[in-house]
Amino acid sequence: MKIVASYNVKGGVGKTTAAVNLAYLSARQGSRTLLWDLDPQGAATFLFRIKPRVKGGSGKLVRGERPIDAALKGTDFTGLDLLPADFTYRNMDLDLARAHPKAKKAARALSRLLDDLAHDYDVVFLDTPPSLSLVSENVLHAADVVLVPIIPTVLALRTYDQLAEFVAGFDRDRPALHAFFSMADRRKALHREILATLPRERDGISPTAIPALSVIEQMAVHRAPLPVYAPRSPATRAYQSLWTELVGLLGVEQAGATPQR
Structure with a gap:
């Protein structure tokens, strides 16, 4: 079982959008996939039309008083x-x-809680809250790959550098960081410059850029992953490219595509 976290200290940068679309693409390609929505705001849970409730709440889950598989939907x-x-x-x-x-x-x-699911899933995605906290430290230790959506600005890149420095200090359980550009607007000169230069100059930064398009915002209206209602969108193609990169990083085998619903 491989674990992928969608994480950034900043909010509103496309973490949930990435987690939902990539989890869908993972399942569509035949991997048994789980998405854990760790954000109390529950955006990913809303998008999948599921009630944001875990019986016994965080306390019983963390203490092991309620099996993690009993909370799955x-x-x-x-x-x-x-x-x-x-x-x-x-x-x-x-x-x-x-x-x-x-x-x-x-x-x-x-990480120990997720070990109980190792025989049930091929890939687990963690959609994380925007914070520096004990929860985020758990996520970073549990993940094999941490996807870091970054808006193509100088301050966003500084935040990514701080995360990379923090992870480099782990004595073990050190995940691979894979940053990708989110909300990219090629009409802006700074965005174009960063998109053109950073992937060549820095390791761990994907050349894939998720464009700033209104079709992505419509996920909250359709309450479905982007490839379901906009399969030909440039944004969908960008997420498919990111998924292909992730397959290579994880070393997971892709089976044939399964039905959408």
Whole structure:
């Protein structure tokens, strides 16, 4: 089982959009796929038309009083399951610290929870809240690959550099970072310059750019992944390109495509 986190300290940069579309593409290509919506706002859960509720909430899940597989929900799409958000996830930092007083154990608690699903899924996506917290540290330790959406601006790149420096300090469980450009607007000179130069100059930055298009914003209207309602959109092609890159990083085998619903 491979674990992919969609993470950035900043909010509103396309983390959930990436997690939802890539999880869908993973399942469509035949991988048994799970998306865990760790954000208490529950955007990914909303997009999949599932109620944002986990019985017992964050506390029971973290303490192991409720099996993680009991919280799983099926989606409308073949091969894709969801572990929904819950508003109590806003307290998950405290729940982790209370359940595991030793710092190193607390930082790897979510990884141990996911171990129970290793025989059930090929790929797990983690949609994370925008924060620097014990939850995000858990996510970084659990993930094989961390996808980092960055808007093509100088300050966004600085945030990515800070994340890379933090991960480089891990003594083990160090994920691969794979940044990609999100909300790219080629009408802006700065965006064009960064898109043209950074992938060549820096390791770990994808040449794929997700364009700033209104069709992506319509996910909240259609409540479906982009390839379902806009299969020919340039944005869909960009996510498909990003998925192909991710397949190479994870080393997962792609089976034949499965039905959309």
